[in-house]
Amino acid sequence: MNARPPRLASWLLRRILDPSQREYILDDLAEDYDRRRAAGLPRTYFWYWAETVRSIKPSLNARADNKQHRYPHDGIESMDIFFTDLKQSARRLLKTPGFTVAAVITLALGLGANVAIFTLVNGIVLRPLPYPEPERLVSIRHTAPGLGLDLMEVSMGTYVHFMANANLVESAGLLVNAGVNLTGDGAPERLEGASVNHTFLPTLGIGPALGRTFTAEDDRVDTPSNVIISHALWQQRFGGDPDVVGNLITLQGKAREIIGVMPEGFAYPSRGVSVYLPMKVPESDIRFGGFFRKGIARLKPGVTPEQFAAELTALIPSLGPAYDVPATMLEEARVGVLVDPLKERFLGNIEQPLTILFGTVGFVLLIACANVANLFLVRAEGRNKEVAVRRALGSSRARLSTLFVLEAVLLGGLGGLGGLTVAWIGVRAVQLSGVSLPRIDQVSIDGRVVLFAAVASMLSTLLFGAIPALRLARRDLDRALNDESRGTTLSRGRHRARNLLVGAQIALALMLLVGSALMAQSSWRLANVDPGYRTEDLLTAQVLLPGADYPTEEDVVAFYNQVVERVETIRAVVSAAASSELPLHPGQGRWDALYVEGAALDPDTLPPVVIFRYVTAGYFDTLGIPLVRGRGFVPTDAAEGNAAALISESIARDFWPDGHALGGRAWQDVPPDEEPMQHYTVAGIVGDTLDQDLAGEPTSILYYPVLEQGAGNLHWVPSQLTVIARTDGDALAHADALRRAIWSLDPNLPIANIRTIAAIVNESTLNARFTMTLLVLAAGIALFLGGIGLYGTISYIVSQRTREIGVRMALGAARNDVANMVLRQGSRVAVMGLGVGMVAALALARVLDSLLYEVSSTDPVTYVAMAALLLLVAMLATYIPARRAARLDPLAGLRAE
């Protein structure tokens, strides 16, 4: 034989064909297939498939002919039975819509939470970037540990030099984020934009869906500045006009021609970006400084990021001669290159919160499964008689189990679909909430998510479906028949399984409630913590002073003061300052030992360390750090023999416990028995700040003045500084002005990390806030499901006890007695669950401990409050059926069966 017939078609045929002739037909067809192929007939493959399809009808007829007397147990027959069972199961589910809807909603919520979190994990962590051959895309960044800078972007100079000399790279591009004002028709709009050089989009491997991409021509300064717009802007502003290319659009007060529209879904670097402008860089700007351009590269096939990094690192020394940068400066700064897969640029440190969340929603799913299992048990009780009759009539246990498992599978499937819907809504909500998660805009439901949903719902089905099904099918025949026919109140033993399930739900719910309440408090405190400095309207930029151009302390100090003066000339800037480092940059602070005159030191302990920071006089005003006592810096504070320093309150408290810090003398690093280079007199005390970590203790800082008078007296002023400008609103809008002001002093200065203090603060609390939000959501679902579970169980028990209640009332029980009896039953289960939940919550809280801020993981108030909340919900869930029981008409109760 030349080739086998299409395998799938053969497989199908085998299932379709009437078994009596199956083998002959298959063999004949195979022979025919070979013959046709050998004869060179066209499309034999297609012919075989057509044959398969055409076989369906005659086969069914043949089966109908043969059904009664032959081959009762082939594949399709069992399929028939299966479909009959499935139909029956579906019909039974439809007959009890209350049960079905409750179970499906419960599962949908539980599965939805899990699928949603998985969707996030999938989209953020697992999924490759949506560009062709994304594994070849890398980001290029610099590092300069010698200047205290762990990360900075590339500069025009380094980029040009690298691309001219690197061999392992196929193409590379640059991008700079830029806000632009859109004016002209309609309301002026502030748009997020990006300027890119002409190789940027081709490097990603994406071109416009309409029009053309940028060319080398567009990069030149003397050509008009055209624009490529995003799909979204095209839709909003131009109504998706297919002839939009060539239209003019006014950006930054200049009319620009639209040359292209990006495809739908293109979202680099983020979804909000709606215009792409050409990056026009004058020849004079191709220099070493200006580390703010985001560089990406597409590696040649087979090249690893490490190899590329090694190649670029080897090129660093040659940057010196290329741009007149002293080799010593490159060495001092320890300029290096970081090449990372582009995907990693979009990921921050989000693994821990995602893990915690995954665990949390896992618990939610457990609760949901317990809930559905319970519903199943309740329902199964009502079907004891049916089961017993079926068994008595000869149904096998296996067959009966199949029936129940099928119901569970149907519910699981529906729950899974519902879960996908819930997840879709949830993920949309997270996206619309504006949480700045990395790659959040690329998160969507894909095949992998659907697979996860399918597996999760299958596992849940096993959890909630199999146990009740087994239990039911095994049930003792006689007992079931007898039990039901008597219509007595169910025995305690029968309630035990249900009570256990409800108790477990309440325990899990309490655990999640406590966990999320702790996180919520922590997050709230963190968000409302007063760091001791202003967080609004502050723009910062890091500047590096090359040692070649600023060889002496005087030069550096002069620059500190000049740059402040220059920045203060920007119209929007209210005040400006410069300092050796910024708040919330742990690792950058200059920690050192502080010695105080007259303080007795224990020789056996290390001297206490504080941060020594160099600031210009306006630092405290600009950041809004209050002067508590004494005075601020005056121009003579750096003069010889008159050096003054300001200290934070915590230093005053710790080093001068008697309260006489003002006028005290202190120095850095040199023990008291040696002569220090310089004594500093405490001139003033300023407010404490949370400088290193918002969740930490106030930081002890000693501030040195950076003043021109007596600059020679300063022993070491760092040549890396941060310029801080307080603006009158929308700080980031003035980034460009700030950059130009700095460059007006020295066009060669590297500037990195132009950011607002608000962004820095925001970033340091992002993880906690995101985790908190989702935990609260999960706890809310848990609370809801726990309540529903208890309500369902108690309702059922009440309905089963209707007759008993009727008897009790007929015998003189008051309505209140009946209600109380039911309430007691509910609260017993609730209290039991709460007890277990307390222990579980304590265990969970230990895991959360590292994420908590100013909240004890064993905070009794939280535990009691959450237990009370849960108890309240439990009571409410019990109260409704209890009231129903109390309103029962005794006669109706007696008649009930």
Add this chain to the structure above:
Amino acid sequence: MTRSTALNDVEQFVLLALLRLGEDAYGVPIRAEIEGRGRRAVSMAAVYAALDRMQRGGLIEAQLSEPLPERGGRARKHFRLRPAGTRALEDARGAMDRMWDGVDLPTDAEAR
């Protein structure tokens, strides 16, 4: 057991194919004959359904060939007419002839 119901279309085609093919009548050539000579598209499953029905009706009988290497060591199932089959064909043909007797198909122009 013989059948009282008349042969249907496919059955007639299959029986005629069996007569034409003689000793060589098994699935592949039967179907080829019907498709080639009868210009009638028919699936193998339909051929076998007819064969099966007629075998149960006693019109034809089946015989397995020797195991054949080109079929992976499996046999072909050959069919041939039994007298009842011949009679059924005769009946069918007679019925058809009687129905055709004296019928003149209208020409195209008249039909319009």
